[in-house]
Amino acid sequence: MEIVVSNSSDKPIYEQIASQLRRAIMAGELAEGERLPSIRALATQLRISAITTKRAYQDLEAQGFIHTVPGKGCFVAGDNLELLREERLRMVEESLARAVSDARAAGIGAQELREMLELQLEDELQ
Amino acid sequence: MSSVVPYSSIDLQGQPCDLRCAGVAKRYKDFALQAVSLAVPHGSVVGLIGRNGAGKTTLMRILLGSLAADAGRVELLGQDVGALSHNARATLRQDVAFVAAVTAYPAVMTVTEVATMYQLAYPVFGMDAFRELATRLGLLPDSERKQVRELSRGTGMKLQLACALASGARLVVMDEPTAGLDPIARDELLDVLRAWMEPGDRSLLISSHITSDLEKLADYLVVLDEGRVIAELGSDSVERMGIARLRTPELEQVLADGHVARGQARVLHEGLSWNLLVPDRAAFGRSYPEYVCDRATIDDCLVLLVKGEVR
Amino acid sequence: MRSLIYADWIVARRSFLRFALVSLVILCPIIAASNDGTSGAPGVMATCLFVTMLTMNVALGIFGTDEAGDWQQCRLTMPVTLHQVVSARYTFVALVCGATMVGAAALGWLVELAIPLFGGVLTVPRGGSEIVMASWGMGLVTLGYLALGMPMLYRLGVTKARMAFTAPFLLMALIALEPVRNALHGVLNSLEGFASSFSSPWPVLLVGSVAVALLYVASLHLSERLYASREL
Numbered sequence: 001m002e003i004v005v006s007n008s009s010d011k012p013i014y015e016q017i018a019s020q021l022r023r024a025i026m027a028g029e030l031a032e033g034e035r036l037p038s039i040r041a042l043a044t045q046l047r048i049s050a051i052t053t054k055r056a057y058q059d060l061e062a063q064g065f066i067h068t069v070p071g072k073g074c075f076v077a078g079d080n081l082e083l084l085r086e087e088r089l090r091m092v093e094e095s096l097a098r099a100v101s102d103a104r105a106a107g108i109g110a111q112e113l114r115e116m117l118e119l120q121l122e123d124e125l126q
Numbered sequence: 127m128s129s130v131v132p133y134s135s136i137d138l139q140g141q142p143c144d145l146r147c148a149g150v151a152k153r154y155k156d157f158a159l160q161a162v163s164l165a166v167p168h169g170s171v172v173g174l175i176g177r178n179g180a181g182k183t184t185l186m187r188i189l190l191g192s193l194a195a196d197a198g199r200v201e202l203l204g205q206d207v208g209a210l211s212h213n214a215r216a217t218l219r220q221d222v223a224f225v226a227a228v229t230a231y232p233a234v235m236t237v238t239e240v241a242t243m244y245q246l247a248y249p250v251f252g253m254d255a256f257r258e259l260a261t262r263l264g265l266l267p268d269s270e271r272k273q274v275r276e277l278s279r280g281t282g283m284k285l286q287l288a289c290a291l292a293s294g295a296r297l298v299v300m301d302e303p304t305a306g307l308d309p310i311a312r313d314e315l316l317d318v319l320r321a322w323m324e325p326g327d328r329s330l331l332i333s334s335h336i337t338s339d340l341e342k343l344a345d346y347l348v349v350l351d352e353g354r355v356i357a358e359l360g361s362d363s364v365e366r367m368g369i370a371r372l373r374t375p376e377l378e379q380v381l382a383d384g385h386v387a388r389g390q391a392r393v394l395h396e397g398l399s400w401n402l403l404v405p406d407r408a409a410f411g412r413s414y415p416e417y418v419c420d421r422a423t424i425d426d427c428l429v430l431l432v433k434g435e436v437r
Numbered sequence: 438m439r440s441l442i443y444a445d446w447i448v449a450r451r452s453f454l455r456f457a458l459v460s461l462v463i464l465c466p467i468i469a470a471s472n473d474g475t476s477g478a479p480g481v482m483a484t485c486l487f488v489t490m491l492t493m494n495v496a497l498g499i500f501g502t503d504e505a506g507d508w509q510q511c512r513l514t515m516p517v518t519l520h521q522v523v524s525a526r527y528t529f530v531a532l533v534c535g536a537t538m539v540g541a542a543a544l545g546w547l548v549e550l551a552i553p554l555f556g557g558v559l560t561v562p563r564g565g566s567e568i569v570m571a572s573w574g575m576g577l578v579t580l581g582y583l584a585l586g587m588p589m590l591y592r593l594g595v596t597k598a599r600m601a602f603t604a605p606f607l608l609m610a611l612i613a614l615e616p617v618r619n620a621l622h623g624v625l626n627s628l629e630g631f632a633s634s635f636s637s638p639w640p641v642l643l644v645g646s647v648a649v650a651l652l653y654v655a656s657l658h659l660s661e662r663l664y665a666s667r668e669l
Contacts (some may be wrong), residue, residue: 001167008421010408012365044320049171051345101415141623192513193668212518219516230511232444232502243447246440247515 002029005046013048017056022087025065025076036066037073142168142204144297144329150188150198159184159353162198166297166346169326171319171363174333174342175428181353182333185228186301189331190224191215196364203297220345222250223290228281233275237265237285240274241292250294263318279306289320298322300332304339312336315323317344337424347424349433359427367422368407373402376417381437385413392434403430423424441517441525448468451497456494457545460487477579484545484568487577491537492579496530496587497602500595523591523661526655529567530583538576542568578650584656592663 003020005013036042039057043050057074060066063086067077068084094105145166152159159181166172176182187193187199191207200207202218210218231240237260245251260266263284269277277285283303290298304312316339323330334340340347347364349357372380377400381391385404392403403426404410407419464483503509507557537551589598 010411010421012362012408014362014365038324038326040320040324040326044317044324047320047342048314049345050323050342051170051360051362052365055362101412104415187510190514192510212520215522216516222516224514226511226514228507230507232448232508233506234578235444235447239447241446243440244515246443247517297649316500321631371643 001048005048005106012057014052014059017042017046018059019055021056021060022065024061027088030076032076032078034076035072038073141165143201144168144203145189145299145331146201147189148199150185150200151191152184152188153196155326157181157184157353158189159195162350162353162355164348164355164358166329166331167312168329169323170345171323171330171332171343173337173340173347174350175337175340175347176333176350176425177336177432178335180350181219182350182373183301185350186224186299186333190222190299193218220300221294221296222252223248223285223293223295223298223305225286225298226302227288227302227305229274229279229286230284231274234300235274236271236273237269237277238271240285241289242268244289247296248293250296252292256288257294259291259318260284263288263314280311281307283307284311284315287318291318296327297329297331300330302334303332303333311411313340319343340364342422349428349431357427357431363405364422364424364427366406366408367403367427368410368419369422369426370404370407370410370414370417370419372402372417374400376414377402380414380417383408389436391437392430393437394430394434401426401430401434403427403434438517438521438525438528440515441512441522442529444512445499445526445529448499449529452534453495460490460494463490473578475632481545481567483548484541487541487544488534488537488572488575489579489582492530492534492576493603495533496583497595497599499526499529500590504595507595513518520661523657523664527587527657527660530587531580531653534576534580534583540571541575542572545572557562570642574645577642577645580653581627581649584653588656588660588663591668592606598602607628 001024003017005016007013009016011019021030021036030036036057037045039053040050042053048051057066057068061068063076065077066074068074100113103109106115128256143165145164147165150159150162154192157179162181162185164172174182174185184193188195188198188389189202190264191200191202197321203221205218207218231243236241240251241260242257244256245253257266263282265288268280270287272281274282281308283306287300287303290300292416304315319330319332320343322328332340332344341361341364344361347357347359347361348355349359370380380386380402386402394401403422404419408420410417410419464486464490517525557607586598586602589601592598
């Protein structure tokens, strides 16, 4: 498993880690039940503080992607189909949010944006 | 100037702490530590940041017990140091090791002799662990027979570090360990510290004015300025922070909107614009997409906390 | 406490040889001068001076190391109490004194053996027990002197106390002058006279030992108090 962390990204580091791990889980790179590195081991390998990796794992656990067994470690959770859909929904939401803010910055109005979206949808369906 | 109330984002009341101090005060002729309180939670790294002369070394010596405070309470590994007898205090200090800013062992002792001295002072000192750490840091075999006075600053610090980490201490306190080291040596040092922290049952209090080192290592940051704690931050909070660069009307609007809580905003006029410390730059970006908001480094935060105005 | 005694030992060991050689060099003219035929106790003289000079040099040396480069602050961050710091030093100094007493006695014998070989005249050969007594006695005097002086070192530090501490030793150099030497022999003779009024000098030495031991312990407690009152 390889993770890339950017210091200059807009996203906080714990979010970068969480989303990369999410992607790996959904793509099957991390198998169900597979043990993840401990919070500190991951912090050592990524050269960041333990509180950051702890936050990443906490977020992933809250979203149901991993679960922690006290004394043993963190493991990839099973049954990800529902999570898959939720994650995909999130990604689309993010793309839409970006499109909206880009449009606003470019001075494109809401009506014009809707028209652009319709056009896109028609293209896709064809 | 900085305000008296710390800008705080952590609450450690319930957590077990390996070091805790409250209300520590010490007055000198031209300098005073005032009402300093901080805590090092079990298994964490706390970075103490501050300018030279902010009081970091004085505070550390008080925490270790080699300097008496005028007031305040210090708790080491859960025990109130002030309530212990001298012998009990010395026994407690078997679980604590210190790395000073300047290597102060007797000048004629060799590296191996210093390690032997530690072995006699700390009951659970591991000579094997020492040799391993020293080899990893490059101290052995090159400097094995060198005397302390022949060691460079960096090598002396590595000796202190190897002794401290091999002593079996559960809490290590380090005063400016990376100052004067080249970037590669600093990197190695941080690696060694991270590896030492891995088992999770040890804590580290490390002071530095090189904040980029702490950024990569510390879980919590305590900012000391002119003898006071002016901020306590979790390093994950620092990652969320931003510096918004605003013209005056823009600043007034943001403050009027209440985006940052009243009395919590830190602003600094720099050049032709204002810098505003923003707790969550993602949220700021959503609320004010047309305003400039950069990622905040610890240095940015420090400057704003120390030199900024409170609004 | 063992770690502190070890540290003192390592520091002292490095300079031990140097001090011993310096002491011997200083002793040679003194011994030669004292063997002018009219009186003679070069062996005893050598013994006495060697004990004192060597112990003093070592003691001052290790106190000096305390202050060079913040070692005394550094050691307080180790798991030792102030009491242990002072006790370790006192123990080490006493051990050094004991060692020099033995070494000095051996040296005294050697001097007495050597002088006839170099054509010198040993007017009154002193022999073994005199040298042992001299060594023991001088050891007590040295420890007593240190017991009086160490609190000063702890209170003022070596740099300030050094002059006061070593002044009597600079005075020793005056031994090269004949009037001083005669006066000293006068004192030694009267001491001898006093000692011989006892059937044996050993009880004097024993009582003296107890007295010096008590003084030494009292000095330790005083030093601890004075050291604690300083802020390092």
